[in-house]
Amino acid sequence: MFVYEKKLQYPVRIKNPNPALAKFIISQYGGPDGELSASMRYLSQRFSMPYPELAGILTDIGTEELGHLEMVGTILYQLTRNMKPSDVKKAGLEPYFVDHTAGIYPQFASGTPWTAATIGVKGDVITDLTEDMGAEQKARTTYDNILRLSDDPDVNDVIRFLREREVVHYQRFGEALRLATERTNQKNIYAMNPAFDR
Amino acid sequence: MVPCDERKGPLPPCAPLALAVMPKQQSSEPAYENKVALSRGTLFPGLDLPFMNVVNHPDHLSTPLCELMALDFVVQELKLYLDTHTEDREAFAALQTCIRLSREGRRRYVEKYGPITVDDMRYAESFTWADAPWPWQLCANKEG
Numbered sequence: 022m023f024v025y026e027k028k029l030q031y032p033v034r035i036k037n038p039n040p041a042l043a044k045f046i047i048s049q050y051g052g053p054d055g056e057l058s059a060s061m062r063y064l065s066q067r068f069s070m071p072y073p074e075l076a077g078i079l080t081d082i083g084t085e086e087l088g089h090l091e092m093v094g095t096i097l098y099q100l101t102r103n104m105k106p107s108d109v110k111k112a113g114l115e116p117y118f119v120d121h122t123a124g125i126y127p128q129f130a131s132g133t134p135w136t137a138a139t140i141g142v143k144g145d146v147i148t149d150l151t152e153d154m155g156a157e158q159k160a161r162t163t164y165d166n167i168l169r170l171s172d173d174p175d176v177n178d179v180i181r182f183l184r185e186r187e188v189v190h191y192q193r194f195g196e197a198l199r200l201a202t203e204r205t206n207q208k209n210i211y212a213m214n215p216a217f218d219r
Numbered sequence: 220m221v222p223c224d225e226r227k228g229p230l231p232p233c234a235p236l237a238l239a240v241m242p243k244q245q246s247s248e249p250a251y252e253n254k255v256a257l258s259r260g261t262l263f264p265g266l267d268l269p270f271m272n273v274v275n276h277p278d279h280l281s282t283p284l285c286e287l288m289a290l291d292f293v294v295q296e297l298k299l300y301l302d303t304h305t306e307d308r309e310a311f312a313a314l315q316t317c318i319r320l321s322r323e324g325r326r327r328y329v330e331k332y333g334p335i336t337v338d339d340m341r342y343a344e345s346f347t348w349a350d351a352p353w354p355w356q357l358c359a360n361k362e363g
């Protein structure tokens with residue numbers, strides 16, 4: 022089960038509200054490679070993971086991603102605080118605003134609501150871990166793109182932290198894949214799926 | 220076929236083909252100091268690969284809350300490392316030290332600023348869960 026800790030993993034203090042930045046940063050909340058997808062992917066994949074230490078890494082990284090979801094939500098909340106209708110218009114945020122006011126809704130930057138179609142749970146040890154490595158790179162690229170678009174130092178400070186976490190997670194999933202293959206038939210690692218064929 | 224260690228033999232007969240192989244992190248040392256680790260987003264200099272080589276500075280991480288965040292962050296980093304390095308005794312000892320420091324830091328923080336989990340209210344005089352600002356509020360992350 023999960024117990025809430027009333028603190029962020031890393032401090033978020035955005036001095037200047039700027040709804041225009043929230044328009045694209047929201048993709049790391051509910052977008053295709055965002056933190057909601059990340060946590061759901063790993064926390065769902067772990068059920069069929071046959072190796073205890075690898076179920077551990079999926080649990081621990083999946084849980085950390087929930088903390089990142091909270092941090093991205095915090096960035097969005099602070100960027101859109103005290104908005105007036107004129108600020109909404111100036112930022113071109115009308116399509117979002119009309120549906121959600123200043124609420125934080127998990128969606129892509131393009132407006133598509135969050136969907137489980139963005140995650141993979143294949144139930145195959147190598148396939149799932151390979152998906153996770155790709156997912157971490159996609160999240161890193163998205164953070165790179167956010168850094169290319171944002172000039173707010175308070176936002177970028179947090180984005181740099183989150184981006185580096187993807188690099189660390191990529192390394193851990195790579196090591197997890199290594200451990201998984203060391204446990205399988207070394208001559209033919211594709212001879213069977215240890216998550217299903219016993 | 221001569222049996223060989225796939226990871227040591229020459230390519231291609233003795234190396235794994237059709238497989239992504241990540242180099243394993245060899246050790247949990249060297250490691251950054253807690254606050255630097257938090258500001259960089261990793262405990263390990265070897266994994267610190269910033270975009271356009273721009274990095275955060277730890278100067279603004281000196282509040283009591285940030286000190287606790289830094290300790291908990293090192294715990295998280297060592298835990299992830301140990302998930303794939305279960306036999307590393309040194310890293311485990313470092314993790315245990317850090318957990319103890321974090322517990323002590325948390326006790327002091329909670330005394331001053333209020334509960335982080337429901338457990339922190341076990342000796343409180345009243346239900347103080349919502350008294351302090353929520354973490355997403357700007358004032359919860361203020362300096363000083």
Ligand SMILES: [Fe+2]
Nearest residue numbers: 059186187190
């Ligand atoms: Fe991640």
